[in-house]
Amino acid sequence: MGLLFVFLGRLFGRIFGFLFKWLARAVLAFYALVLIAVVFYAVVNPPTTATMVSEARRLGSIQKDWVGLEVISPHLSRAVVAAEDANFCRHWGFDVAAIREALQEGAQRGASTISQQVVKNVYLWQGRSWTRKALEGLITPVVELVWTKRRILEVYLNVAEFDEGVFGAEAGARRYFGKAAADLTAQQGALMATVLPNPKERSAAQPATWMQRRAAQIADGAATIAADGRADCFGG
Numbered sequence: 001m002g003l004l005f006v007f008l009g010r011l012f013g014r015i016f017g018f019l020f021k022w023l024a025r026a027v028l029a030f031y032a033l034v035l036i037a038v039v040f041y042a043v044v045n046p047p048t049t050a051t052m053v054s055e056a057r058r059l060g061s062i063q064k065d066w067v068g069l070e071v072i073s074p075h076l077s078r079a080v081v082a083a084e085d086a087n088f089c090r091h092w093g094f095d096v097a098a099i100r101e102a103l104q105e106g107a108q109r110g111a112s113t114i115s116q117q118v119v120k121n122v123y124l125w126q127g128r129s130w131t132r133k134a135l136e137g138l139i140t141p142v143v144e145l146v147w148t149k150r151r152i153l154e155v156y157l158n159v160a161e162f163d164e165g166v167f168g169a170e171a172g173a174r175r176y177f178g179k180a181a182a183d184l185t186a187q188q189g190a191l192m193a194t195v196l197p198n199p200k201e202r203s204a205a206q207p208a209t210w211m212q213r214r215a216a217q218i219a220d221g222a223a224t225i226a227a228d229g230r231a232d233c234f235g236g
Helices: 002-043 050-059 074-084 096-108 114-123 130-146 149-159 169-177 186-195 209-228
Strands: 161-163
Touching: 002 130, 074 114, 074 149, 074 186, 074 209, 114 130, 114 149, 149 169, 161 169, 161 186, 169 186, 186 209
Parallel strands: none
Antiparallel strands: none
């Protein structure tokens, strides 16, 4: 009986050792692929996203026009950060305080940072699933490590949907106000920021009264983060 236990112990030890070795290799391979993808888009502009492909199939075509952050109005940059992720410059991809508040409030609010939204838009897919959230949680720190905050915001402002089938700040500004993203005023930037959570049902050109109130709050928030240094990491 003693020899049997010894044999089984060695057998299970070898099996677990084999499984652990291959699991470790799989994890290393996964992060190697993630690192390659993240480094690539640190210098190359993402040509499309899963959402763009889906919308192009549904609508027949989409509008998008990539522009650098330096030619996007700082009014829009600050407004989007103030509305979506006010502590963008101070966190490493996850806003712990916002997550804690979201848990306390239940389903009434989200806590995704701009960094997480970039990962979701560029590397993953829309929708709610534990698989996507897990992958998002694994990839976000890598993006934060490799990309600058300016790059994260630049990509976000170019892949976010601002109207149905209209992606990026430049296409959004031209759709709503007939002007380049560089020429947006503080009010226009704030109105575009109000659209982001639900671009298919909101319009910056014909904002509802509550959207106008929200835009005023966002404009105030944008001025606040410019004054207290929370826009410094992206030159806002």
